[in-house]
Amino acid sequence: MSTETTETFEFQVEARQLLHLMIHSIYSNKDVFLRELISNASDALDKIRLAALRDSSLDADISDLHIDIEADKSARTLTVRDNGIGMSRDEVVALIGTIANSGTAQFLKELKEAEDASAAEGLIGQFGVGFYASFMVADEVTLVTRRAGESQGTRWTSTGEGTYTVDTVDDAPQGTAVTLHLKPEDTEDRLYDYAEPWKIREIVKRYSDFITWPVRMAPEPRTDAGADGSGGEGAEGAENTDAAPPAPETLNSMKALWARSRDEVTDEEYHELYKHISHDWQDPLETIRLQAEGTFEYQALLFLPSHAPHDLFNQGYKRGVQLYVKRVFIMEDCDALMPSYLRFVKGVVDAQDLSLNVSREMLQQDRQIQLMNRRLAKKVLATVKDLRTKAPERYATFWREFGAVVKEGLIGDYENRDALLEVSSFATTHDEEAPTTLRQYVERMPEGQEHIFYLTGESRQALENSPHMETFRAKGIEVLLLTDPVDEVWVDSVPAYDGKQLRSVAKGEVDLGTEEEKQEAEKERKQHQEQFAGLLTWMSEHLKENVKEVRLSSRLTVSPACLVSDTHDVTPALESMYRAMGQSLPHTKRILELNPSHALVGGLNQAHGERPGDDVLAETAELLYDMALLAEGGTPNDPARFVKLMADRIERTL
Numbered sequence: 001m002s003t004e005t006t007e008t009f010e011f012q013v014e015a016r017q018l019l020h021l022m023i024h025s026i027y028s029n030k031d032v033f034l035r036e037l038i039s040n041a042s043d044a045l046d047k048i049r050l051a052a053l054r055d056s057s058l059d060a061d062i063s064d065l066h067i068d069i070e071a072d073k074s075a076r077t078l079t080v081r082d083n084g085i086g087m088s089r090d091e092v093v094a095l096i097g098t099i100a101n102s103g104t105a106q107f108l109k110e111l112k113e114a115e116d117a118s119a120a121e122g123l124i125g126q127f128g129v130g131f132y133a134s135f136m137v138a139d140e141v142t143l144v145t146r147r148a149g150e151s152q153g154t155r156w157t158s159t160g161e162g163t164y165t166v167d168t169v170d171d172a173p174q175g176t177a178v179t180l181h182l183k184p185e186d187t188e189d190r191l192y193d194y195a196e197p198w199k200i201r202e203i204v205k206r207y208s209d210f211i212t213w214p215v216r217m218a219p220e221p222r223t224d225a226g227a228d229g230s231g232g233e234g235a236e237g238a239e240n241t242d243a244a245p246p247a248p249e250t251l252n253s254m255k256a257l258w259a260r261s262r263d264e265v266t267d268e269e270y271h272e273l274y275k276h277i278s279h280d281w282q283d284p285l286e287t288i289r290l291q292a293e294g295t296f297e298y299q300a301l302l303f304l305p306s307h308a309p310h311d312l313f314n315q316g317y318k319r320g321v322q323l324y325v326k327r328v329f330i331m332e333d334c335d336a337l338m339p340s341y342l343r344f345v346k347g348v349v350d351a352q353d354l355s356l357n358v359s360r361e362m363l364q365q366d367r368q369i370q371l372m373n374r375r376l377a378k379k380v381l382a383t384v385k386d387l388r389t390k391a392p393e394r395y396a397t398f399w400r401e402f403g404a405v406v407k408e409g410l411i412g413d414y415e416n417r418d419a420l421l422e423v424s425s426f427a428t429t430h431d432e433e434a435p436t437t438l439r440q441y442v443e444r445m446p447e448g449q450e451h452i453f454y455l456t457g458e459s460r461q462a463l464e465n466s467p468h469m470e471t472f473r474a475k476g477i478e479v480l481l482l483t484d485p486v487d488e489v490w491v492d493s494v495p496a497y498d499g500k501q502l503r504s505v506a507k508g509e510v511d512l513g514t515e516e517e518k519q520e521a522e523k524e525r526k527q528h529q530e531q532f533a534g535l536l537t538w539m540s541e542h543l544k545e546n547v548k549e550v551r552l553s554s555r556l557t558v559s560p561a562c563l564v565s566d567t568h569d570v571t572p573a574l575e576s577m578y579r580a581m582g583q584s585l586p587h588t589k590r591i592l593e594l595n596p597s598h599a600l601v602g603g604l605n606q607a608h609g610e611r612p613g614d615d616v617l618a619e620t621a622e623l624l625y626d627m628a629l630l631a632e633g634g635t636p637n638d639p640a641r642f643v644k645l646m647a648d649r650i651e652r653t654l
């Protein structure tokens with residue numbers, strides 16, 4: 001029965017590309033293949049313990065969960081065996097033959113574009129390649145697995161080149177065994193002899209010491225091979241008698257890092273735990289520890305990654321840290337423990353007083369969990385604040401990678417608003433390169449400036465050239481340039497910082513300068529108002545489909561016209577964001593502002609005084625409106641008509 005069921009499959013395209021990379025090994029540190037296998041085995045053990053706990057009818061043996069490493073020097077094989085959850089035949093095909101991670105396709109594209117080896121290595125370091133890392137050190141890999149509760153097992157074999165075979169096996173033990181047929185040693189290429197016990201010990205100690213399951217090494221086979229190593233009872237260090245087989249050696253200390261005191265653990269150990277739980281191949285930016293004592297006791301070990309994952313803004317992004325209860329792994333991505341705006345934080349939370357049977361739904365309701373969530377969020381924000389003062393470069397990396405997510409917190413988390421504002425930074429007209437904090441902005445504010453000014457939009461360049469900026473530029477007043485989509489939203493929910501209101505330069509009236517200057521400007525405005533009254537009334541009427549008012553501007557120095565919103569109105573960008581999300585908002589009309597010092601506006605005013613009923617002037621009024629739209633990156637309502645009118649005007653200049 002077993003052999004007829006052999007099937008040959010082709011690897012999915014991305015999987016094939018990734019394997020090709022592994023075989024031609026562009027990643028120089030090949031030792032990590034073992035970390036990946038142990039990491040998968042450890043996850044499989046976590047899963048079976050939990051499954052057995054939740055379902056007492058599951059036919060699974062959880063009495064002696066462990067990971068065994070068996071090296072055979074003469075056969076040049078290395079086997080990593082676990083007695084965990086295992087995989088069904090379908091799971092083997094789905095999980096091992098394809099790559100589910102959506103970031104991987106993107107990664108492969110970038111990798112192709114990366115010319116030199118160091119750029120490629122930098123990239124590959126950002127992506128976990130998991131099980132496939134085995135092909136860096138093996139020319140053939142065989143995986144035998146049986147899912148707990150099922151009777152038949154599955155064997156998967158491949159050389160990593162194009163295809164793999166799958167067949168059914170009758171006598172597989174519960175769990176998974178991965179056997180690598182090792183490539184010849186090539187130390188120059190950092191390909192070591194992975195059948196050497198000392199090398200295995202070294203790798204396990206370095207990368208997998210904290211794994212909470214015993215990682216054991218079977219004693220080296222004597223001349224009479226055939227030791228299978230699965231019968232041990234976990235009692236290690238027993239004396240050997242002639243009859244008893246030598247006990248396996250446990251290679252890792254199994255100590256939960258979060259339960260150990262800070263000075264007992266090296267940074268490297270923390271980083272390896274981070275890599276295990278995050279599947280990231282790069283070190284984290286920062287490690288955060290928290291021990292809560294008292295009525296609700298827990299320990300947390302959190303990490304800020306050094307780069308944002310590709311899918312951070314996707315709907316289905318899995319957020320949250322791992323939850324343990326008294327050292328027992330309970331769940332991955334426990335979203336109840338982290339606010340959504342800190343969804344990139346990875347780590348472990350180990351609580352003493354929760355039931356092992358807690359469900360996600362129960363956690364969402366639990367008051368203690370809510371308190372924990374708030375405490376963890378505060379701790380993360382305090383850490384970022386510290387980074388900003390003590391390690392500005394790392395803070396800059398953090399903000400570049402995660403700032404757009406953290407700012408989401410400004411929308412809903414009132415309790416942490418001040419802390420969030422303290423850790424945020426923004427692009428500014430003050431400095432092309434370095435972003436500013438609000439504190440620094442306020443410190444630079446000249447006498448007489450009362451507000452913090454900002455402008456939202458798509459890119460720095462578009463904002464810098466926007467007509468709304470003209471008078472601010474002319475007067476040398478600093479403006480924050482906000483280009484993340486979330487900026488459109490939070491600015492409306494944060495009224496002020498340090499007693500200074502946040503004001504969009506594209507909204508409301510602008511009144512800048514000292515008292516004297518303001519009085520002067522007011523005088524001038526009154527004069528202009530009289531001069532232009534007829535034009536403004538007429539244009540307001542003529543353009544009433546499009547704008548709610550036409551008025552004179554105090555923010556323009558160069559452009560003839562611009563569009564502004566009322567202080568509390570929804571901006572066009574926000575309006576289109578809501579539309580994209582399927583919410584219909586009534587269209588908010590804006591205000592057309594004219595620059596009374598511009599020749600075009602002056603000319604139109606004069607012409608209107610002389611020939612009020614002239615259709616050509618009506619067209620010019622429309623053109624002014626369309627130009628204001630174009631200047632802020634918008635599109636005229638009727639582009640063809642706009643071009644026709646423009647062409648007509650240009651023609652007359654020839």
Ligand SMILES: Nc1ncnc2c1ncn2[C@@H]1O[C@H](COP(=O)(O)OP(=O)(O)OP(=O)(O)O)[C@@H](O)[C@H]1O
Binds near residue numbers: 085131
């Ligand atoms: N020893 C194992 N026992 C049970 N399932 C396993 C085992 N090894 C791998 N798997 C399954 O195969 C999947 C793919 O493993 P692989 O190592 O390629 O990726 P991963 O661990 O999910 O992520 P990463 O690529 O970031 O390491 C795992 O998610 C798991 O479901």
